Amino acid sequence: MKIAGIDSCPLGWIVILQDQNKFSSLAVTQFSELIALHSDLKRVFIDIPIGLSSENFCRTVESSMRKQLEKRASTIFTPACREAVYAKNYDEAREINKRVLGKSISIQSHNISKKIKEIDQFFKEKSNALEIYESHPEIDFKYLNGSKVISSKKSTKEGFQERFQLLISLAPELEELYHSITSTYPKSKVKPDDILDAMVLCLSNSKSETNNLRFIEDENHTDANGILVKIAY
Structure with missing residues (x-):
């Protein structure tokens, strides 16, 4: 079965x-483009966030993820x-x-809105044969690391290497690919961070073949467009 891990990057998506x-x-x-290819x-x-808040639906899953991390x-x-x-505009x-x-939104949140919109629009047309799940790299790193949160910051050399070494210990071929x-x-x-994140998402997706999909689910479950809000890992 062909699977993927995807992260946004300045070019678009890695x-x-x-x-x-x-x-x-x-x-x-x-x-x-990915789907066409x-x-x-x-x-x-x-x-990327999948399933969005609205006047009649408020995402709660961020609170659950923060507790996890x-x-x-x-x-x-x-x-x-x-x-x-x-x-x-902002x-x-x-x-x-x-x-x-x-409440207002951060500039970080606004800057990624274009990518969120792209996936939100894709959900209106996507085939049921394609499963698309929101995931989060740090959640995935935690569960690939024996359920232990990696406390170092990915933006530091130490934090990057700690995560990179974990990935190649589980899948050595990722080193050459990187x-x-x-x-x-x-x-x-x-x-480099974009590559690392896409890799951990793919590896976590792959591990789900044997461990079954696991989710952190939103308390309110389904958004106004009928999209289930849950984080796969």
Whole structure:
């Protein structure tokens, strides 16, 4: 079964694929490009919010994820509501979010709204044969690390290496793949952290073949568009 781990990057999306125990990669500017190139893709773990808050639905899953990550809870940000995601600019998005959810949104949240919107729109057309699950790299690292949170910051050399070594201890072929990606794309297009995150999502997705899918589920379950809100790991 062909699966993938996907993270956003300056170019668009960095994708780590696994098919018949072989890893490969590609970078695409649009998610739809991936689907066109890999129509046989069966299941995706992607680091992007899926299922959005609205006037009649409020995501609660961020609170559960923060509890899971303890001292690394700050890596979890709260996404904008759907109407704010579709806003024309940051000021409009802030005002909409205040009206709908009673609070503003961070610039970090707004900056990723374009990618959130892209996946939200894709859900309107996606085939039921393709499973797409929201996932989070630090949650995945935790459970690949024997359920222990990695406390170092990924932005530091130590934190990066700790995570990278964990990945290649579980799948040694990822080391060569990582270096292949970094030699193909400059950091301005695909950052090392983006590659690391896509890899851990793919590996976590792969481990689910034997351990079954596990989820952190939202207390309110389903958003206004009928999308289940849950984090796969």
